[in-house]
Each structure stands twice: as C-alpha cells, then as structure tokens.
Amino acid sequence: MIPTDALTHPTDGAAVTHALVEAAAAAGHAPSIHNTQPWRWRLADNLLDLHIERSRVLEATDPDARLATLSCGAGLHHARVSLAAQGWHVAVTRTPDPGDPDHLARLILDRRVPVELPSLRRLQTVRLRHTDRRPVTGEPVGTADLQAITASVEAEDTWLHMLTPDQVLELAGATDHAQRTEAGETAWQAELAYWTGGTRPAGTGIPDAAIPDRATRTTVPGRTFGHPGDLPISAGRDRAAMFAMLYGRTDDPVSWLRAGEALSAGWLTATELGISLLPFSAPIEMISTRQAMRVIIASTGYPYLVVRLGHFDAAEAGPPHAPRLPTDQIIDRV
Numbered sequence: 001m002i003p004t005d006a007l008t009h010p011t012d013g014a015a016v017t018h019a020l021v022e023a024a025a026a027a028g029h030a031p032s033i034h035n036t037q038p039w040r041w042r043l044a045d046n047l048l049d050l051h052i053e054r055s056r057v058l059e060a061t062d063p064d065a066r067l068a069t070l071s072c073g074a075g076l077h078h079a080r081v082s083l084a085a086q087g088w089h090v091a092v093t094r095t096p097d098p099g100d101p102d103h104l105a106r107l108i109l110d111r112r113v114p115v116e117l118p119s120l121r122r123l124q125t126v127r128l129r130h131t132d133r134r135p136v137t138g139e140p141v142g143t144a145d146l147q148a149i150t151a152s153v154e155a156e157d158t159w160l161h162m163l164t165p166d167q168v169l170e171l172a173g174a175t176d177h178a179q180r181t182e183a184g185e186t187a188w189q190a191e192l193a194y195w196t197g198g199t200r201p202a203g204t205g206i207p208d209a210a211i212p213d214r215a216t217r218t219t220v221p222g223r224t225f226g227h228p229g230d231l232p233i234s235a236g237r238d239r240a241a242m243f244a245m246l247y248g249r250t251d252d253p254v255s256w257l258r259a260g261e262a263l264s265a266g267w268l269t270a271t272e273l274g275i276s277l278l279p280f281s282a283p284i285e286m287i288s289t290r291q292a293m294r295v296i297i298a299s300t301g302y303p304y305l306v307v308r309l310g311h312f313d314a315a316e317a318g319p320p321h322a323p324r325l326p327t328d329q330i331i332d333r334v
Helices: 012-027 066-085 115-126 143-154 165-183 186-196 253-272 286-295
Strands: 041-043 047-052 088-094 102-114 159-162 242-248 277-280 304-309 332-333
Touching: 012 041, 012 047, 012 066, 012 102, 012 159, 041 102, 041 186, 047 066, 066 102, 066 115, 066 253, 102 242, 102 253, 102 277, 115 253, 143 159, 143 253, 165 186, 165 242, 165 286, 186 277, 242 253, 253 304, 286 304
Parallel strands: 041 332
Antiparallel strands: 041 047, 047 102, 088 102, 159 242, 242 304, 277 304
16 A cells, blocks of 8 residues: 555646546557547646547447447546556446436545555556457456456446357447448448548558458458558457446436446456457347347346457467547646
C-alpha cells in the first residue's frame, strides 16, 4: 500500500484537476466500436461529466447508440481505474440528468484513499490492452482464469454466459447473417469505409495494420471490413477459442453503460492474465440476430456483446495499438 500523502499535489484544487484530467486521458484508451471514441468529458471544479459525442456515433451500424453508449461505459471504467490508482475515492452517478440523454455519467471526487498495488497494475494495463483480430492458436483458457474474468464482469452488475459448442455454432450463423445483411446496405458500406479508410478523422478509426490481410479460418466469422489490411494472418484456426456473452436484466442506456464498464473490467483482467479478448458486435447490431442471441440465454436477459477469449503464441507479433484522439479533443474545461 502506498500512502496517499506521497501522491498529494500542491493544493487541493490542483490535485483534483490533475486527477480528473488524468482520468479522462486514461479513458481515451478505452475500446470503442470501430475506434470511434464517442465520448466527451467536461471538467469543472471537483467533478467530471461524461457525454456521448453524437458526431462519432455510427448512424447506420448503431442507430440507437447502443454500442456507442457501451463504448462510453468502457471509458468510464478506465477513468475509475485511473482515479483509484491516483488515490481518490470517486462517487459515480449514471445518467444524472433525465432531461439530457447524452449526459451519461458524473464523477465527483470526495476524499483521498490509500493506493493498492493492484490498482497501479490495473492502470498500467489500460495502456497495454489492445484489439487483436488474429485467430487464437494457443491452449484453451483455464477454469481459474475464466472465473477471474467472470468475477470482474459481474462486479459491474453485468453477467457473463459461456457459450456451449452448439451455441457457438448458433453464434456463427447469426454473425454471418448479420454481416451479409449489413454488407448489402449502401449506408452501412459507406460508414465502414469511412472509419476504416484514409478519410477517417485523425486519431480514430481502424488502420490497415489492425485489419487482417485475408479472411480468417474461424468458426465464428470475424468482422468483414470490405478490404484486406496489412495484419498477417496464419493458416491456423481458432479451435481453442472460447466465446461468452455479456448480458443483463434490462435493455436500456444505463444497462449499456454498465455493460461497457463490465467489458473494460473483464478485458483488463484478461490482459493481466495474458489472455486475448476480442469483442464481436455484429450479432448485436441487428434486431433479428440480437433476438437470436437472447434465445441462447433462454430469454432470461438481454445480450449486450459477445467476446472471444483465447491465447496467442507468445512468439507471434501482434498488431499495433489503434490511434487515439489527443486529450484536448475529448476534454472540455468549464
């Protein structure tokens, strides 16, 4: 444990401002649909407000901003990780203004707390975590590691359902159907091309270095980007991959936000354990396939996202980290 006075800044006001800016900067490393980074932070006094940035919401792929809200939830969790590592207790209010649906959360620093070493390691993991779309080729994920990932997800009021082999085949069919249907829509094609092409906003989107150079030989088809990238893909299959569904009891913006926090928690835990986690949003993007995913959990809840878990050969070089927006483009100071 590190004493909090070792982290104290010259004045209380300066310490709070520093902590909140650092939290928003850490949030900028969170995963998001097509790396759109659809968040905007507003800093005032001792509080930090999270807003959804509508200009970076995918209108064709994500018309109800379900996945954008989930992405913002991942950023919210990253911010919480940063504040814990800086020795601050934070009070979080989700959807604090019923009259403003774009105002997703408010964070208020109320007191200093001791810093635990796991909190510092978790903050370091924020910068290590990244998306890897290659087929996993290593051994299956062990039971203890699955339990650790599940526990971190459930700590964020979201559940994780591990898919059986038969359910993985259902997932494969739903994913293939969703991607074929979306690929036939002109608006969807244009949107995908924008966020994966040379005209995407600087610091956002998916670069060719993170897109496979050919179709992967996997049971569940990976995202089709409309063009080959530069990421080398081996001939291996993902036979050892495991798939899980993030789900919850309700289907509303607060639930989507919490699901994003759970995704971040589970992904950071997986990264610390040396496990690759890859989100699959295609079967969630269409109402029909989302309903098929709900049937998998016997309609006991609502699916938010599917994730793949697995190991890579440590000798294989993975893709680079995706670009990020500079902090002055995601933080407003009031």
